[in-house]
Amino acid sequence: MKELADKSIIVTGAGSGIGEAAAVLAAERGAQVTLADIDDDAGQSVLDRIHRDGGTAQFVHVDISITEHVQNMVAAATSAYGKLDGAFNNAGLPAWGQRPGNTSTPFADLTPEMLQGTLDVNVVGTFLCIKHQIEAMLRTGGGSIVNTSSDAGILAIASAGDYVTSKHAVIGLTKSAALDYATQGIRVNALLPGITLTPMMAKSFDKNPELRSWADKMQPIGRVAQPAEVAEAALWLLSDRASFVTGSSLVVDGGFSMV
Template sequence: MMTNENGNYTGKVAFVTGAANGIGRATALAFAREGANVVVADISEQGNQETVRMIEKLGKKAIAVRCDVTQTEDVKAALAKTIEAFGRLDFAFNNAGIEPKKPAPTAEYEEEEWNRIVDTNLRGVFLCMKYEIPLILKQGGGAIVNTSSGAGIIGIKGSPAYTAAKHGVIGLTKSAALDYAAQNIRVNAVCPGYINTPMMDRFTGGTSEGRAKVIAEEPIGRMGKSEEIAEAVIWLCSDGAAFVIGHAMVIDGGQTVQ
């Protein structure tokens, strides 16, 4: 686990969406280990509470807030609870996302499914940043990391909505990065490959055959770990990444190397 020599996490506050499991949970725990107070935000109240308990076992402070990132009022309420509990916001990891129900070519893709995927995976990131940024500005700056995907840098057959949304996250990240770089808010993105998470279990059908097919696409010969993405997020929020602006960091075991 990275240690933060600059101490820029102690007493600071991190807001993490999709924190009930997987990459979000691992990153919430990583922020806590570095000394930050953590707001655990997700639609799964049970998962939220479990993540908070894990953080509290580390002797750190956290609160759970139910938040559907597609709903403006949910996002605003979650951030209001953040300020009520901790008085500030310094870091945000906008990670909440969903996978497609099934693959389909573009002309056969259901409009309802398109809206569902884009609403969560792209609009949700926009809504979070829209209401996080004014709070971070009040502290004189901070850092935001958004979750894109390997699907944000290459096309994925049969997945037009997910691919478009994740490409959109990178574009949105770059635009916001330019908007606020001079005001000391650094905005970057991570692009995970196949990571061993509950979402990946759903994607593979939870079968050994499904997992083997996914692993076969990874040059490194395995799936990634949630903690490996968390390490990247922590670094991107640290003083060590002070000159990193609008970057989409690919963490995918070589899957998208051309």
Template structure:
């Protein structure tokens, strides 16, 4: 399925842990050359070490997606090593603090929007000029099932992920005739540090989530990475502007 990534240059933001790390490792195992960025330096170094273990060439740079200069530097680092990326995973994001919408400070709401939405926009903005000039490329932005349905107590997160879905659809139409595909990955609950943070404040949350899911389990990062690589592969060559729910059937209920 992912063999079409062999030899290609793949860039991943938010690669220090969780879904981003799983995508980077899956792409590396498929033969890709990796450009990885994250704000968490220690986790990013661990990802690079894991990529080396699977024999994947990789370069990294610290990257705060709130700063266009950081993204431009990450792309430049990768281009110098491997050439402009052919596949970009705009994955960096945060959950924010669960809170009633009327109790959410404006600064906290704005921070989630800045990282989740504007970070995806800045990543796409950095990726597209070379892709359009070349006449080919793939961008996969990590949204969420919270970009397709609501969730109480997470107004900023839900708003940001709905906006990522809109950004993907609009951008996909903008560049479809130019050989560039743009899609959104919409995971359900995934066993990552983000879920750990939620579960630490809500005893029994994991069990409740498993009970609510038709497949009776929580996704692993590898579950999401497999779908991400499919969207990036030639097998999805006629798929663009799509929002792929990877949620064990949760929103089908």
């Protein structure tokens, strides 16, 4: 029996990086996966890959910061697969200053609009996902929710005040939801990746090769993570093997946060 057999699992940000790795691994382990992403081409290409490998999945276009989109995503999962057992709320934006076309932004150069844009996706979007997933899980027998925070959820990183604030808030969302539903069969945990070689990171490394050697050295393990190494931890939290784990912040960072 495959570990996630017959579990209906949503993965947001499934079109790229950590979300893509999690969606592919979840399907390989028997889950019925609802892939959600704002980027249709990326989501469709991951869906095609899963179908080619014989997995069960569907793709839903979602902007997680829009209530109706999130409601549609949850409804798509429950109507296609009859229930919702798990959700990996992983979609997120990098710091304003790290997005294409922008320049690095120290704290006092951030505008309220820059801060709000990041919070709308990373915090309000994650909140909407958790809220509507809990509603579905209460109806269909409980489940497990994993929210992607970051080492930046417990540490500051330079010139990324909007991102650091948003990722700290994801831990607050996680603990609050975990506490309120602990007796109702719903576990909620946060995942805190260190520097991971996703397409977003690869672009930054291409632009600035020194950043790559800095990133390798910064993580005591001596290298950056592969997306699948982070996805493994999410899948464990989603599985029944993590049945006594709730409200936790699981660091997957090669030791970055211990020094």
